[in-house]
Amino acid sequence: MKRVYAKEEVCIGCRLCEVACVVEHSGSKNPVKAFKGIKPRPVPRNYVDEGGPLSFSVNCRHCDEPLCVAVCIAGAMTKDEASGVVKHNAEKCAGCWSCIMACPYGVVRVDPGKNRVVKCDLCDGRGTPACVQACPNRALVFEER
Amino acid sequence: MNYVIIGNGAAAVGAVEGIRRTDKENPVTLVSNEPYRAYGRPLISNLLSGKIKEADIYLRAENFYEVQGVRPILGKRATGIDLEKNRVLLEIGDAVPFDRLLIATGGIPFIPPIRGKDGSGVYTFTTLDDAKKLAARVGKVKKAVVVGGGLIGLKAAEGLNDRGVKVTVVELADRILSSAFDRQAGDIIERRLREVGLEIILNNSVEEIVRVRGRVKGVALKSGEMVEASDVVIAIGVVPNKAIVEGTRIITNRGALTDEYMETNVAGVYAAGDVVEPTDLLLGQRRVTPIWPNAYIQGKFAGMNMAGSRKSYGGSIPMNSIEFYGIPTVSIGVSNPPGEGYEVRTSGDPAENVYRKIVFKDDRLVGAVLVGRIEKAGVLTGLIADRVDVGAFKDELLEGDFGFVRIPVETRRRILAVAR
Numbered sequence: 001m002k003r004v005y006a007k008e009e010v011c012i013g014c015r016l017c018e019v020a021c022v023v024e025h026s027g028s029k030n031p032v033k034a035f036k037g038i039k040p041r042p043v044p045r046n047y048v049d050e051g052g053p054l055s056f057s058v059n060c061r062h063c064d065e066p067l068c069v070a071v072c073i074a075g076a077m078t079k080d081e082a083s084g085v086v087k088h089n090a091e092k093c094a095g096c097w098s099c100i101m102a103c104p105y106g107v108v109r110v111d112p113g114k115n116r117v118v119k120c121d122l123c124d125g126r127g128t129p130a131c132v133q134a135c136p137n138r139a140l141v142f143e144e145r
Numbered sequence: 146m147n148y149v150i151i152g153n154g155a156a157a158v159g160a161v162e163g164i165r166r167t168d169k170e171n172p173v174t175l176v177s178n179e180p181y182r183a184y185g186r187p188l189i190s191n192l193l194s195g196k197i198k199e200a201d202i203y204l205r206a207e208n209f210y211e212v213q214g215v216r217p218i219l220g221k222r223a224t225g226i227d228l229e230k231n232r233v234l235l236e237i238g239d240a241v242p243f244d245r246l247l248i249a250t251g252g253i254p255f256i257p258p259i260r261g262k263d264g265s266g267v268y269t270f271t272t273l274d275d276a277k278k279l280a281a282r283v284g285k286v287k288k289a290v291v292v293g294g295g296l297i298g299l300k301a302a303e304g305l306n307d308r309g310v311k312v313t314v315v316e317l318a319d320r321i322l323s324s325a326f327d328r329q330a331g332d333i334i335e336r337r338l339r340e341v342g343l344e345i346i347l348n349n350s351v352e353e354i355v356r357v358r359g360r361v362k363g364v365a366l367k368s369g370e371m372v373e374a375s376d377v378v379i380a381i382g383v384v385p386n387k388a389i390v391e392g393t394r395i396i397t398n399r400g401a402l403t404d405e406y407m408e409t410n411v412a413g414v415y416a417a418g419d420v421v422e423p424t425d426l427l428l429g430q431r432r433v434t435p436i437w438p439n440a441y442i443q444g445k446f447a448g449m450n451m452a453g454s455r456k457s458y459g460g461s462i463p464m465n466s467i468e469f470y471g472i473p474t475v476s477i478g479v480s481n482p483p484g485e486g487y488e489v490r491t492s493g494d495p496a497e498n499v500y501r502k503i504v505f506k507d508d509r510l511v512g513a514v515l516v517g518r519i520e521k522a523g524v525l526t527g528l529i530a531d532r533v534d535v536g537a538f539k540d541e542l543l544e545g546d547f548g549f550v551r552i553p554v555e556t557r558r559r560i561l562a563v564a565r
C-alpha cells in the first residue's frame with residue numbers, strides 16, 4: 001500500500017504538514033477557522049520531531065500488524081483489508097487510551113476535550129494526503145515501498 | 146482441516162483473524178458458554194455506569210462470524226477435551242472434532258473462602274451478565290462493598306458510584322492498584338476516587354459477609370469494623386481458567402504452558418490469552434499477565450501458527466491504561482522494580498495529578514508509569530519492546546519531550562521506515 005514517508009534530509013521543520021492535517025480534518029477547510037474557531041483547538045494527526053538541525057514528520061505507518069488494533073477493547077480500530085488503512089471509528093471509541101499506550105510511533109492522539117482519540121486516515125478518499133501536498137520541500141512522499 | 150476455538154474473548158477473536166490470514170477456507174468452530182457474540186470485556190464497567198449501551202459493547206460487526214467463516218456455538222460450555230479422539234466435549238449436544246484446537250478460556254475470578262459468600266447479594270465482575278445483574282440492582286442498592294482495590298474492583302466501584310451507589314472498597318495491601326501501578330500513581334488515583342465519593346479502606350480484609358435471614362447486611366472486617374452494605378462485589382483478581390485442560394496431558398503451571406508458537410506440549414493444541422502463563426519479555430520468566438493486548442496478540446499468533454505459519458510470539462509486556470475521573474494513567478513494563486539493578490527517575494507534580502516515572506536497567510528502558518499526561522506513551526512501549534539503547538537521552542524520556550531525533554540514525558530509520 002502507499003504510505004506517507006518522511007525524508008529527514010530535506011525537512012525544513014516548518015510544520016505545514018501539521019497545519020494541513022488540521023485544516024483537512026476541519027469542517028470548514030479554512031486554516032483560520034480550523035485553528036481559531038474550534039475549541040479546544042484540534043490536534044494534527046502527525047507531528048514534526050525536531051532536535052538541533054534535524055527534523056522530520058512522524059505519521060501513522062498503517063502497520064501490517066497494527067498494535068492499536070490489537071489492543072482496542074472497543075473494536076474502534078480496524079485494519080481495512082482492502083485498502084490497508086488503519087481506521088478509527090470515533091463512535092465506538094471508549095477513550096481507554098490503550099492505543100496511545102501501544103502505538104510505537106506516538107501518532108494516536110487524544111481528541112482535545114473529547115473522550116476519544118484521533119488518528120491519520122490518509123485523508124480518506126482525497127488521493128494524495130494533505131500533509132504530503134502541503135510540504136514545500138517535498139520532505140513527505142506518498143508511495144509504495 | 147477443522148479448527149476449534151474454546152472461548153470467545155480477545156484471544157479467540159485474535160485467533161480467528163490470525164487463522165484467516167492464511168487459511169480462508171477451512172471451517173472454524175468457536176464454542177463459548179457466554180451467550181453473546183464477542184464483546185469488549187473491559188467495557189462492562191461502562192455498561193454498568195451507563196456510559197454505553199449493550200449494543201455498543203460488541204467488538205466486531207454483527208456479521209463477523211459469517212464473514213470469517215466461523216460457526217459459533219454460543220451459550221454452551223465445553224466440558225472436556227478428548228485428546229485420543231481429537232474432539233471437544235460439550236455440556237449439551239455433540240462433541241466437536243478438531244485437527245487444531247485453541248484453548249482461549251480466559252480467566253475466572255478468584256474467590257477467597259470468605260464466610261457468607263454464598264447466596265444472593267454477592268457478585269463477581271468479569272462478564273456481561275455480571276454487569277447486567279449489578280445494573281439491575283441500581284436504584285435498589287444504597288451501599289455496596291467492593292472487595293479488592295485492583296483494576297477490576299475499582300472499575301466495578303466506579304460503575305456503581307456513577308449510578309449513585311455509596312461504595313466502599315476494601316483492599317488488603319497498603320495501596321490500591323498495587324500490582325499494575327506504583328505507589329505514587331496509586332496514591333494519586335486513590336485521592337481522586339475519594340474526592341468523587343468512594344470510601345477506600347486499606348490494610349484490611351473482609352472476614353465475613355454478614356447476613357440476616359439470608360440477606361446481606363454488610364461485611365465484617367479483619368480490624369473488627371463493620372461496613373454496612375446490601376451488595377458485595379468480590380473482585381480480588383482473576384486466575385487462569387484452566388479447568389478444561391486439567392486431567393489431560395496438556396501441561397499447566399499457574400496457567401497453561403505453551404512454546405513460542407503458542408502451542409502446548411500436545412501437538413495441534415494451542416492456548417492463548419488469560420488462560421496462559423506466558424514468558425514475560427522483560428523478566429525472562431513465566432508470569433501470568435491477564436491483559437487484553439496480550440490476549441489478542443497471543444490469539445493472533447496462535448491462529449497464524451494453527452494455520453501453518455511459523456511465527457514466534459516474543460513474549461508479553463505488561464501494560465495497562467486506565468482513566469478514573471479525568472486522570473489518565475498508563476503503566477508499561479516494570480513499574481515496580483523487583484530488586485537491585487534498576488535505575489528509577491521520576492518527574493511531575495503529584496499534587497497536581499501529574500507524575501512520570503521511568504525505569505531503566507543499564508541503558509535500556511524497561512518500565513514507565515505516566516499519570517495525567519500520557520501523550521506518546523506508546524513510544525516508550527516501543528523503546529522497551531525493541532530494547533533500544535536509550536543511554537544518551539534518559540532525561541528527555543523523563544521530561545516527556547523525547548523525540549525520535551534523539552535515536553541514533555540507524556535505529557531511527559529502522560523504527561520509522563517500516564510499518565510493523
Ligand SMILES: Cc1cc2nc3c(=O)[nH]c(=O)nc-3n(C[C@H](O)[C@H](O)[C@H](O)COP(=O)(O)OP(=O)(O)OC[C@H]3O[C@@H](n4cnc5c(N)ncnc54)[C@H](O)[C@@H]3O)c2cc1C
Pocket residue numbers: 096151152153154155156157176177178179186187188189190221222223224249250251252270271272296297300301386389417418419420435436437438440441464465466467
Ligand atoms: C472489568 C474488567 C476490566 C478490564 N479492563 C482491562 C483494561 O482496561 N485493559 C486490559 O488490558 N485488560 C482489561 N481487562 C482484562 C481483559 O478483559 C482480559 O485480559 C481479556 O478479556 C482476556 O481475553 P481472553 O480471550 O483470554 O479471555 P476472556 O475474555 O475471559 O474470554 C474467555 C471466554 O471463554 C469462555 N469460556 C471459558 N471456559 C469455557 C468453557 N469450558 N466452554 C466454553 N467457553 C468457555 C468464557 O465464557 C469467555 O467468554 C479487564 C477485565 C475486566 C473483567
